[in-house]
Amino acid sequence: MKSGKLVIIGAGNVGSAILNSVLRLNVVNDIVVINRNQDKARGEVLDASHTTAFVYSANTSIRVGGYEECADAKIIIITSGANITQGNNGDRMVLLEQNVAILSEVMDNITKYTRDAIVILVSNPLDVLVYVAQTRFGYPREKIIGTGTLLDTARFNKMLGDICGVDAKNVTGYVLGEHGATAFIPWNTVNIVGIAFDDFEKQFGLTEKIDKDKILRDMKTVGFDILALKGHTSSGVALSACRLVTAIMRNEKCILPVSIVLDGQYGVTDVALSLPSVISENGIERVLELPLDEKGRMELDHCVSHLKSILRTLAAGKSNASGK
CATH class of the missing domain: 3.90.110.10 (Lactate dehydrogenase/glycoside hydrolase, family 4, C-terminal)
Structure with missing residues (x-):
């Protein structure tokens, strides 16, 4: 296990799946979940924390926190934003304006505390959001990574x-x-x-x-x-x-x-x-x-x-x- 903090922003389907998947990897020892609905975040954290009692999982610290937790984070994963629904006709761009606004709010909060953490973006439309995150907030280019293709x-x-x-x-x-x-x-x-x-x-x-x-x-x-x-x-x-x-x-x-x-x-x-x-x-x-x-x-x-x-x-x- 490596020593390092991972911050996951968003506790929806993707955020919770990332939380549970990353726990199996035993590569970080400190995980913080940030979510507008704190009860949802607490539920996900509480549920995931019980898996650390099994032999295949390290005793990772998992908790709910605020954006101040980004200050010493090694990696921040942004999952927050509206998701594709069945009525979107297969076009991720329908999420453009809404998710740019959400991302901008998230990046405003992150950059109050750090420009050193590596930011991984998974929200859609992915490539546009990567461009916005890097160019509008003065974040180092090499530290903004979109899961992309x-x-x-x-x-x-x-x-x-x-x-x-x-x-x-x-x-x-x-x-x-x-x-x-x-x-x-x-x-x-x-x-x-x-x-x-x-x-x-x-x-x-x-x-x-x-x-x-x-x-x-x-x-x-x-x-x-x-x-x-x-x-x-x-x-x-x-x-x-x-x-x-x-x-x-x-x-x-x-x-x-x-x-x-x-x-x-x-x-x-x-x-x-x-x-x-x-x-x-x-x-x-x-x-x-x-x-x-x-x-x-x-x-x-x-x-x-x-x-x-x-x-x-x-x-x-x-x-x-x-x-x-």
């Missing part, structure tokens, strides 16, 4: 692994760009233990050609399928956040696709999206540029254009609201 990549690797009959952990392939409609897969970089995607049919004895468009489409919609079936998503996004917590606390320097404000990668600036990044105890150490083919570059450009149009709309709305 980390979950999308896990879903993609699982789908492709199932098709080829191998463990998803043997698949090397990333979903990049937006955590949303314009996410894309750079197929020229996909491989399984070094076997190139174009050789999968021969090497794994596939009887049908892999339908790349279907995989991409299924990857984008499966979250909404889960929403329709169980009413919310929580397990996958919780483990995505926990994967980052582990990488940071153990200084892994692993490479994960996360959302960050770009500062020149592929010649792009002033937008947040997911690219493979080196994750360490300091946050994001380096953002890597995969060798995109022509199609991948076109898809990246489309993603950037889409996200920047949303940011322009957001900026225009802010100006109108302030009377400018």
